[in-house]
Amino acid sequence: MTSSSGAWNGAWSAALDELELDVAMVEAMLADEHRHAETPPASLWKPPTDLGALPLELKPRADEILTRQLKAAQEIARRLTANRQQIAVTTRIETGEAVKRPLYVDRAM
Template identity: 40%
Template sequence: MTNPDWTAAWTAALADMELEADAVEQMLRHRDLLEQAGERAAFVPPSDIGPLPLELTDRARLLVARQLDLSRELSVAIAGNRQQARLVNRTRREGGGGGAPPVYFDNRT
């Protein structure tokens, strides 16, 4: 028999973790809006909530799989950002650094 307090605590913790995963997905999908997004409090795991109730096992497994997928996506995004930063730095160095940085202007609008 599962303690009802444990079930409620784990349900709330999993909901908070899912909200955190939702925020990461939004960040990955809408990187252009990242600068406009406010600071979000990071998930802090609760302490002393007891063992995971059996009825929440499937939900927890799905969440772990989702988090692993998101961590892979974040790694790819971080690597891409680093590559872009290296390219920008190299472009600045090769341009002599004395003038304005090159810009792209799209006048199709």
């Protein structure tokens, strides 16, 4: 392996490390529902533009990261749907604040 090939692999490994940290943070946030309030918004990962093609020996790692990203995205979508359903149900719950109803009926009259 030449030094330029080693540098190329190293640059791609660093890029995958950064991407993997992003997905690990999302997975941790999904695992701990209370943590999201304390976690600052993530900066968007931008693919490196100067690296060229992904080295073949890093493809299995990149595929595994992609699988984890897709799984995390599905879980986020599932939770968003559940939140929308919960909001729809709670908006239909009558709290008694909007409509004042008598608490008792006076039958003495």
